[in-house]
Amino acid sequence: xxxxxxxxxxxxxxxxxxxxxxxxxxxxxxxxxxxxxxxxxxxxxxxxxxxxxxxxxxxxxxxxxxxxxxxxxxxxxxxxxxxxxxxxxxxxxxxxxxxxxxxxxxxxxxxxxxxxxxxxxxxxxxxxxxxxxxxxxxxxxxxxxxxxxxxxxxxxxxxxxxxxxxxxxxxxxxxxxxxxxxxxxxxxxxxxxxxxxxxxxxxxxxxxxxxxxxxxxxxxxxxxxxxxxxxxxxxxxxxxxxxxxxxxxxxxxxxxxxxxxxxxxxxxxxxxxxxxxxxxxxxxxxxxxxxxxxxxxxxxxxxxxxxxxxxxxxxxxxxxxxxxxxxxxxxxxxxxxxxxxxxxxxxxxxxxxxxxxxxxxxxxxxxx
Amino acid sequence: xxxxxxxxxxxxxxxxxxxxxxxxxxxxxxxxxxxxxxxxxxxxxxxxxxxxxxxxxxxxxxxxxxxxxxxxxxxxxxxxxxxxxxxxxxxxxxxxxxxxxxxxxxxxxxxxxxxxxxxxxxxxxxxxxxxxxxxxxxxxxxxxxxxxxxxxxxxxxxxxxxxxxxxxxxxxxxxxxxxxxxxxxxxxxxxxxxxxxxxxxxxxxxxxxxxxxxxxxxxxxxxxxxxxxxxxxxxxxxxxxxxxxxxxxxxxxxxxxxxxxxxxxxxxxxxxxxxxxxxxxxxxxxxxxxxxxxxxxxxxxxxxxxxxxxxxxxxxxxxxxxxxxxxxxxxxxxxxxxxxxxxxxxxxxxxxxxxxxxxxxxxxxxxxxxxxxxxxxxxxxxxxxxxxxxxxxxxxxxxxxxxxxxxxxxxxxxxxxxxxxxxxxxxxxxxxxxxxxxxxxxxxxxxxxxxxxxxxxxxxxxxxxxxxx
Ligand code: SF4
Ligand code: SF4
Numbered sequence: 043x044x045x046x047x048x049x050x051x052x053x054x055x056x057x058x059x060x061x062x063x064x065x066x067x068x069x070x071x072x073x074x075x076x077x078x079x080x081x082x083x084x085x086x087x088x089x090x091x092x093x094x095x096x097x098x099x100x101x102x103x104x105x106x107x108x109x110x111x112x113x114x115x116x117x118x119x120x121x122x123x124x125x126x127x128x129x130x131x132x133x134x135x136x137x138x139x140x141x142x143x144x145x146x147x148x149x150x151x152x153x154x155x156x157x158x159x160x161x162x163x164x165x166x167x168x169x170x171x172x173x174x175x176x177x178x179x180x181x182x183x184x185x186x187x188x189x190x191x192x193x194x195x196x197x198x199x200x201x202x203x204x205x206x207x208x209x210x211x212x213x214x215x216x217x218x219x220x221x222x223x224x225x226x227x228x229x230x231x232x233x234x235x236x237x238x239x240x241x242x243x244x245x246x247x248x249x250x251x252x253x254x255x256x257x258x259x260x261x262x263x264x265x266x267x268x269x270x271x272x273x274x275x276x277x278x279x280x281x282x283x284x285x286x287x288x289x290x291x292x293x294x295x296x297x298x299x300x301x302x303x304x305x306x307x308x309x310x311x312x313x314x315x316x317x318x319x320x321x322x323x324x325x326x327x328x329x330x331x332x333x334x335x336x337x338x339x340x341x342x343x344x345x346x347x348x349x350x351x352x353x354x355x356x357x358x359x360x361x362x363x364x365x366x367x368x369x370x371x372x373x374x375x376x377x378x379x380x381x382x383x384x385x386x387x388x389x390x391x392x393x394x395x396x397x398x399x400x401x402x403x404x405x406x407x408x409x410x
Numbered sequence: 411x412x413x414x415x416x417x418x419x420x421x422x423x424x425x426x427x428x429x430x431x432x433x434x435x436x437x438x439x440x441x442x443x444x445x446x447x448x449x450x451x452x453x454x455x456x457x458x459x460x461x462x463x464x465x466x467x468x469x470x471x472x473x474x475x476x477x478x479x480x481x482x483x484x485x486x487x488x489x490x491x492x493x494x495x496x497x498x499x500x501x502x503x504x505x506x507x508x509x510x511x512x513x514x515x516x517x518x519x520x521x522x523x524x525x526x527x528x529x530x531x532x533x534x535x536x537x538x539x540x541x542x543x544x545x546x547x548x549x550x551x552x553x554x555x556x557x558x559x560x561x562x563x564x565x566x567x568x569x570x571x572x573x574x575x576x577x578x579x580x581x582x583x584x585x586x587x588x589x590x591x592x593x594x595x596x597x598x599x600x601x602x603x604x605x606x607x608x609x610x611x612x613x614x615x616x617x618x619x620x621x622x623x624x625x626x627x628x629x630x631x632x633x634x635x636x637x638x639x640x641x642x643x644x645x646x647x648x649x650x651x652x653x654x655x656x657x658x659x660x661x662x663x664x665x666x667x668x669x670x671x672x673x674x675x676x677x678x679x680x681x682x683x684x685x686x687x688x689x690x691x692x693x694x695x696x697x698x699x700x701x702x703x704x705x706x707x708x709x710x711x712x713x714x715x716x717x718x719x720x721x722x723x724x725x726x727x728x729x730x731x732x733x734x735x736x737x738x739x740x741x742x743x744x745x746x747x748x749x750x751x752x753x754x755x756x757x758x759x760x761x762x763x764x765x766x767x768x769x770x771x772x773x774x775x776x777x778x779x780x781x782x783x784x785x786x787x788x789x790x791x792x793x794x795x796x797x798x799x800x801x802x803x804x805x806x807x808x809x810x811x812x813x814x815x816x817x818x819x820x821x822x823x824x825x826x827x828x829x830x831x832x833x834x835x836x837x838x839x840x841x842x843x844x845x846x847x848x849x850x851x852x853x854x855x856x857x858x859x860x861x862x863x864x865x866x867x868x869x870x871x872x873x874x875x876x877x878x879x
Contacts, residue, residue, distance in 0.1 A: 293461060293876075297462045300479065300480055335868060343728055
């Protein structure tokens with residue numbers, strides 16, 4: 043697994059954002075100009091690497107400087123750690139805005155916590171230092187619980203950096219008419235909102251997210267998003283309670299939600315509440331793929347994009363594999379002993395690193 | 411729930427097809443029809459209509475909003491002018507039976523662009539917005555003036571970042587310079603191939619030698635270029651259709667899986683051809699038979715071929731964005747995204763309009779490269795470019811999927827206000843959409859396999875098209 047938090051020593055006294063630069067390739071005598079938020083590599087030893095920049099000195103421990111070149115760190119001096127907010131070599135950089143949430147989804151991978159620190163000022167600095175054409179994920183908890191800050195952050199970064207875009211994971215509960223003005227200042231062509239909808243049946247959806255009235259609220263807000271022209275990735279985690287309803291949901295997407303940009307049918311993540319409730323929730327799609335395939339086909343026949351996220355390729359019938367991109371983020375991804383010698387490994391996203399050994403799929407294994 | 415108005419039409423199997431203004435459709439029966447007409451819907455009716463989004467509770471709720479969205483997406487939106495059909499010469503080295511008037515003999519004079527016309531064409535192209543441009547070279551036989559083709563292509567490559575060129579050629583005579591021109595990756599070939607050797611020779615080449623030359627060049631092009639580089643269109647004489655089996659075998663052999671079956675064009679010399687009585691009925695029957703043949707053949711071979719226009723109509727029914735073909739575009743504004751420039755530098759809204767004007771029946775030119783596009787005349791043509799207010803179309807269940815063809819109306823009837831149901835265009839559209847809905851609801855495996863392939867999905871089952879019992 044790729045470490046997202048690394049050990050550091052610094053002479054700073056408060057947290058700050060810094061981009062590391064190795065500058066190896068560049069000639070020293072041409073005196074590369076450093077951004078005020080950058081630190082350049084001065085010395086690399088076997089256990090530590092020393093950086094210096096306007097923000098002061100920074101010693102990075104236990105990781106090869108070549109692996110963190112271009113990374114944007116949030117340095118926490120008192121703890122002696124730094125969070126790699128942006129890993130320059132990765133397509134999967136996500137800012138965790140808050141751990142608070144107003145829903146308690148049965149399979150939540152990141153169960154909500156009460157406390158909240160406002161990190162938006164750091165995120166803004168970090169986003170401005172992101173590599174060209176980066177897509178940055180915004181996640182939680184529920185980011186729109188802090189929507190004033192979030193909208194302002196999006197507006198400012200998108201204005202300053204015309205090349206980058208955002209993917210925001212939200213439960214879609216907190217938009218309202220009053221936000222139309224703030225949202226109209228955001229370049230919505232560069233923001234995709236990942237919004238979960240589990241069922242066309244309000245009871246099933248509300249049960250899964252643990253909040254009465256959530257379904258009705260979500261539908262109201264989807265109408266609002268449609269009027270705004272927002273780009274929506276509708277996300278449906280496939281589980282036992284909603285699997286049978288998938289074809290019905292597909293029909294409603296065709297008739298009532300045709301404005302979404304993508305429908306993502308997703309396999310479950312075995313962590314957080316997902317681990318606790320695994321036995322009652324996990325749906326073996328390697329056995330029951332027919333209803334998944336039919337639902338995807340229905341939606342695609344209506345000209346709406348539909349994809350399978352987090353499905354190990356060998357559990358998907360060959361004719362659907364091109365619809366199952368490797369979506370598990372690089373730092374969470376792992377393969378199993380069964381994967382040895384598999385010809386699909388390159389294209390396959392494998393498993394979440396914490397997926398149990400008894401993986402639950404009745405059909406799985408290397409494809410020759 | 412407020413229910414959006416539903417139109418309906420009896421299908422051949424006795425059931426009734428319903429559709430709302432935004433193209434939401436379903437099949438039901440007389441029972442539902444009379445309950446709907448007498449405002450006596452059951453709870454089950456209402457639940458079904460709700461799931462299909464045929465109604466709403468209040469303005470701006472999700473149902474209302476997505477209905478508005480669906481309606482809006484089905485309208486063709488204003489587009490950039492980015493596509494030009496150029497006729498650098500009217501001269502041709504063939505004399506196809508139905509093309510007499512839109513060509514000139516190979517050795518005649520005065521049918522090519524002059525220096526000034528070329529300059530005017532380039533000046534016109536320079537004014538397009540970009541960054542994409544598509545140029546189609548028509549004729550006559552455009553390769554007779556390869557120098558003009560080269561001049562246009564060189565200019566466009568310098569002016570636009572994305573260029574695509576299509577040469578509509580009869581593939582009769584290709585010298586080294588022509589091959590070199592066609593070799594370029596941004597250049598594509600569109601040719602006419604009437605399905606089988608006998609038909610092609612009868613309709614086009616008129617001699618065994620010329621037919622041999624065509625087939626040799628076609629084979630050479632197919633082996634030289636990747637799939638997708640060459641497209642071919644058969645023109646069908648209703649009175650003497652080609653052997654469709656042979657046609658499909660031949661097209662498949664040349665790696666062309668999409669066949670656009672066109673009846674002989676009514677414009678041009680073809681007006682004078684006697685195709686017998688009831689051409690429309692016979693054409694529709696022929697086309698329907700062709701679809702059946704495709705379905706059976708696809709299932710048998712496992713290699714899926716399609717009829718281009720039929721698949722466009724099929725997608726138009728199910729999807730909101732499928733109006734690539736102008737005949738199902740609504741509104742179908744002229745000189746909006748493409749324009750034709752004739753051998754004398756005159757603009758026309760379509761190639762049919764150009765041919766129609768050549769026979770002197772009506773002048774449908776809309777300006778020329780010297781004076782620019784005559785927007786007043788375009789506006790006049792555009793007044794008939796939508797089916798929204800047509801007194802017949804507004805009652806037609808296919809209106810959300812259908813379009814208009816003003817030029818065809820003028821060509822056949824000399825006017826644009828003929829009762830829609832009496833036009834060739836409507837007769838063909840009705841028949842095609844009847845066929846589309848017939849196959850969407852068919853349960854047999856061969857049909858389902860072809861529908862899935864044509865829609866680009868893995869499976870299609872009849873329950874994917876809504877039914878209310
Ligand atoms: S065996 Fe492993 S690598 Fe191969 S498809 Fe299955 S999960 Fe992916
Ligand atoms: S042209 Fe004919 S088929 Fe098309 S909408 Fe009008 S009446 Fe219907």
